[in-house]
Amino acid sequence: MSMPEVTAPAPKQSLATQLLRFRRGPWEWLATIVIALGVIMLMQPFSLFLYGWSFATIIVGTVMFTIVSHFPE
Amino acid sequence: MSDSSARATIADRVAAATPVPVARRIRSLGDRAIAWLFIGPTILLLLAINIFPLIWTVYLSFTNYKANRSAPIRMVGTEHYSSILSDPDIWYSMQATAHFVFWTIVLETVIGFALAWLIDRKFRGHGIWTTIILLPMMLSPAVVGNFWKFLYEPQIGLFNYAVSFLTGVDRSSFQMLGDVALAPWAIVIVDVWMWTPYVMLICLAGLRSIPDHIYEAAEVDRASPWRQFWSITLPMALPFIMLAVLFRGIENFKMFDMVNLLTGGGPGSTTEVASITLKRDAFESWKTGYSSAFAIILFVAVFGLANIYVKALNRVKQR
Numbered sequence: 001m002s003m004p005e006v007t008a009p010a011p012k013q014s015l016a017t018q019l020l021r022f023r024r025g026p027w028e029w030l031a032t033i034v035i036a037l038g039v040i041m042l043m044q045p046f047s048l049f050l051y052g053w054s055f056a057t058i059i060v061g062t063v064m065f066t067i068v069s070h071f072p073e
Numbered sequence: 074m075s076d077s078s079a080r081a082t083i084a085d086r087v088a089a090a091t092p093v094p095v096a097r098r099i100r101s102l103g104d105r106a107i108a109w110l111f112i113g114p115t116i117l118l119l120l121a122i123n124i125f126p127l128i129w130t131v132y133l134s135f136t137n138y139k140a141n142r143s144a145p146i147r148m149v150g151t152e153h154y155s156s157i158l159s160d161p162d163i164w165y166s167m168q169a170t171a172h173f174v175f176w177t178i179v180l181e182t183v184i185g186f187a188l189a190w191l192i193d194r195k196f197r198g199h200g201i202w203t204t205i206i207l208l209p210m211m212l213s214p215a216v217v218g219n220f221w222k223f224l225y226e227p228q229i230g231l232f233n234y235a236v237s238f239l240t241g242v243d244r245s246s247f248q249m250l251g252d253v254a255l256a257p258w259a260i261v262i263v264d265v266w267m268w269t270p271y272v273m274l275i276c277l278a279g280l281r282s283i284p285d286h287i288y289e290a291a292e293v294d295r296a297s298p299w300r301q302f303w304s305i306t307l308p309m310a311l312p313f314i315m316l317a318v319l320f321r322g323i324e325n326f327k328m329f330d331m332v333n334l335l336t337g338g339g340p341g342s343t344t345e346v347a348s349i350t351l352k353r354d355a356f357e358s359w360k361t362g363y364s365s366a367f368a369i370i371l372f373v374a375v376f377g378l379a380n381i382y383v384k385a386l387n388r389v390k391q392r
Contacts, residue, residue, distance in 0.1 A: 028384060035377035042374055043171035051167070052158045055370050062377040 027068035034061030083107070127372075134366035141359040153366035163367065165342065166350040172257055173264070173332075173346055174325045178318055180265045185272030186314060190306075192273070193280045210270040218334025221263045225249040225335075256336050256344050263331060268324075272317040279313025280306065312389045319382040323375055347371055 018026040038058030041050040087107070088100050102110070134153055136146045157163050192203055209217070224232045227248045237244035249259040283305065291301045329348035332338070338345035338353070345353075351371065355364035 032381050032384060035381060039374055039378060043167050043174070045168045045171070048159070048161065048164060051164050055154065055158055055373065058373050058377045062373060062380060065377070065380045 022071055024068060024071040024073050027071055028065065031061050031065035031068055034064060037061070130365045130368055133362050134369050136362045138362045138365075139359050140355075140361040149362065153363045154370070157363070157367050157370060162342075163347075163350060166345050166347050169257065169342075169344060170326060170328075170346040173261060173328065173344075174322055176258075176261045177264045177268070177325050178321055180261070181269045181272045181321055182314060182318055184265065185269045185317065186276045186310075188269065188273040189276035189280055192277060206273065207270045209267045212267070214267070214330040215334060217263065217267050218331045221259075221266075222250070222335060225259060227251075250336055251340055253340055253343050256340055260332055260335055260344055263335060264325065264328070267331075268321060272321060275313050275317040275320075276310060279310035282313075283309045312385065315385050316382070316389055319378065319385055323378050323382060326375055326378070327371070 019030070035058055038054050038056075038061055041054035041057055044050060084100055084102065084107070088097075135148055135150060137149050138146045188206060192199055192206070224230050225248075227233050227245050230249075232249060233244040233247070236242060236247075247255060249255050287305055287309075288301060291305060296304065327348060328346055329352070332344055332346055332349055333352070336344040338349040347367075348371075351364055351367050354360045354367060358364075
């Protein structure tokens, strides 16, 4: 009887390496963070400067999300 | 039955129900063409009532157009966008929106999850209690706005009477809708009352999706109920809670009807959430181009949040 083949777990990659491989998962997370950041900037009560840049941030995040959702899994 | 004969049957049935010259043409159509024929009107309708107004609004946002004036339209570039994004009044209305969104989400999530957790326990009459709890969600926001306005009346309202009964404060000494400090909380209370059942339903779906054998294994391992809650219930229901939070966040970001009915943005501009400011700019000041730019900013924010919502929804579906 042959023993089942045991495969070693894949080595854990850094976030930068994962992003450089252009896979959907990490890039979608990044886009999500940018969108959330933009929404927080839009609604925060502390800085008018951050409020001024919120729309640009949300647009960048949304466009990024639309593009990276076409990346391979 | 083969594919070709099934296709022939469908085409024959459609042809039989149509006048002869049209029927002859339908018989020669393929599956794809028939599918387009059916969805074509819907796509046209969507283009007419969704896509065209959106493109038109984007165009107007770059112009000085005023809907109550017949002067020629002039392109102003990104002037409206830069003026909105540096206007302290609009910034204040975004903060009022943030206050409303934040507190409604926190309260609805906490109370909704607690209710779902209680309802999930099988007790006598839990069905009827579920129905009673769900009732506010089924009402129209216009109806809810109107009757809460009566409830908040300082002289005859039940709310002031209840607060007075419970705390001993004179019932005509405070006005929920007329007081600068209380009005934002008045609309939060109404939204929480109306939409907590919705959050409860989603959380209940999450709790019911947790397999019993996980709890049985935890019992065998002598995990305390508190430990079971933190290690099993909450993590496994979290994607559903996130879904509810995002959905309510998007909905409350756009909130208009209830706020308009209850306070109309007042007193002063204390409860002037973004959509109320937008309505005032568009239909009271008639700054159509300016308000179009504001609408596009709100749309992009909601669209961005909707992307996150869809991502969360897909994660829930994968479970």
